[in-house]
Amino acid sequence: MNNAIRNHRNYDADDYAYLAAKGWSDAEILARWDQEAARGNGACRWQGEVARAKLKAVRDRR
Template identity: 65%
Template sequence: MNRQIQNHPNFDADDYAYLRAKGWSDEDILHRWQDEAASGQPACRWAAPVARQKLQSVLRSAAQRN
């Protein structure tokens, strides 16, 4: 993870982990977060129970592939 990602206002460790597990590059993630921030969208937070379940499922699947 590069410094631009870590310092981006839309950085969220769970969102980063989710997108990386889905195969996104740091460049793709940064571009997405820049677009979202420019349109006024805050960082994606994986706080809701259903979101946490989705996140854990994707992370488990990615770990099994590796």
């Protein structure tokens, strides 16, 4: 993981782990977060039982 990822205003460790586990490159993740930030959206937070289960399922596939 590079500094651009770690320092991005939409960085969230769980969101990064999820997207990386889905096969997204760092460049693709940055582009997605840039788009979301431009729309005024903050970081995706993987909170709640359903979200945590989805994150775990994707991460466990690797």
